[in-house]
Amino acid sequence: MEINRREIFRYLGYGATPPDEATAQLAEQCLRDLEQHAACKSVHRIFPLTREEDTLYFGGLTVTSRNLGKNLRGCSEIVLFAATLGPAVDRLIARYSHMQMSRAAVMQAAAAAYIEEYCDTCQLEITAQAHARGLFVRPRFSPGYGDFSIEYQPALTRVLDTPRRIGLTVTEGMALVPGKSVTAIMGLSPTDEKCHIAGCEACAKLDCAFRRS
Ligand code: SF4
DSSP, X not given: OOOOHHHHHHHTTOTTSOOOHHXXXXXXXXXXXXXXXXXXXXXXXXXXXXXXXXXXXXXXXXXXXXXXXXXXXXXXXXXXXXXXXXXXXXXXXXXXXXXXXXXHHHHHXXXXXXXXXXXHHHHHHHHHHHHHTTOEEOOOBOTTSTTOOGGGXXXXXXXXXXXXXXXXXXXXXXXXXXXXXXXXXXXXXXXXXXXXXXXXXGOSOTTOTTOXX
């Protein structure tokens, strides 16, 4: 996987400013460590979608969210998706935070870019399979985004059986374990909106009726 370095420095708050040499080298070191320790795993299932207004029904679940409802308008099915980098990355971050907080901050940012890149890779595969069925994928929409509550995490991970399939669990506080993990819903629509892989925030279609905002 080719990790976008700009994303790492964006997570670190550099914006358009290039990082200093020491931070750039530290990011490369972190990426080498992630290559060695990350155990990327994902699982997804496709379900028919039915709805009443912004109450959505899929996979035996009932989810109420105006923002997710808007993003899924025109979709006949959804992809329920989960991915993780595995527990070794959490241990790496913990070890770094004992050594040097700045190192841990760069590792956090590198791991965040790593899991996003891995999710993009998985989404491209899902997109190719959907295209073969004449369907088009909307961007990943994760619990905690807009009014899509994180309280849905246990139900989503249960439907995907993530503890057994990829070693991903949810704490009572609704945090995902391992820490560098993602759950998300992607709509499948018969119309091609030419969605941006990085989501609505990176997409130029400001007037899109399905834009998550
Ligand atoms: S704003 Fe762009 S990425 Fe978001 S739903 Fe519309 S076309 Fe897709």
